[in-house]
Amino acid sequence: MEFAQQTACAEICPTGATKFGDRDALIAEAHARIKAEAGKYVNRVYGEKEIGGTSVLYLTSVPFEKLGFKTELTNEPLPELTWSALSKIPSVVTVGGVLLTGIYWITSRREEVARAEGKQPEQNKANH
Numbered sequence: 001m002e003f004a005q006q007t008a009c010a011e012i013c014p015t016g017a018t019k020f021g022d023r024d025a026l027i028a029e030a031h032a033r034i035k036a037e038a039g040k041y042v043n044r045v046y047g048e049k050e051i052g053g054t055s056v057l058y059l060t061s062v063p064f065e066k067l068g069f070k071t072e073l074t075n076e077p078l079p080e081l082t083w084s085a086l087s088k089i090p091s092v093v094t095v096g097g098v099l100l101t102g103i104y105w106i107t108s109r110r111e112e113v114a115r116a117e118g119k120q121p122e123q124n125k126a127n128h
Contacts, residue, residue: 027045062102
């Protein structure tokens with residue numbers, strides 16, 4: 001599998017704190033670092049499972065809450081969370097379109113009947 005070119009930050013990082021590569025390999029390395037230095041890191045790879053897993057992973061010695069990270073995120077991928085709402089959009093648009101077309105037809109028909117009977121609709125009288 002071919003990957004994008006390594007980022008400049010990851011390429012020149014002298015400590016190896018910024019890494020670039022295969023996600024599975026990076027997760028394995030993060031867990032190996034946590035295991036090798038148990039007291040140094042928070043026992044969590046942020047981004048591994050949050051919202052289905054992200055393309056950026058974090059490993060830190062400071063609790064993620066103190067860094068401003070949202071730690072209450074679900075592990076369910078976001079597309080699955082939004083699908084229930086998004087799947088209803090075609091039906092709403094179709095029903096809305098039919099409803100608006102019906103209202104237009106009724107309004108136009110009233111005006112047509114009024115003209116045929118020789119009456120001008122109240123709305124048009126006010127405009128003339």
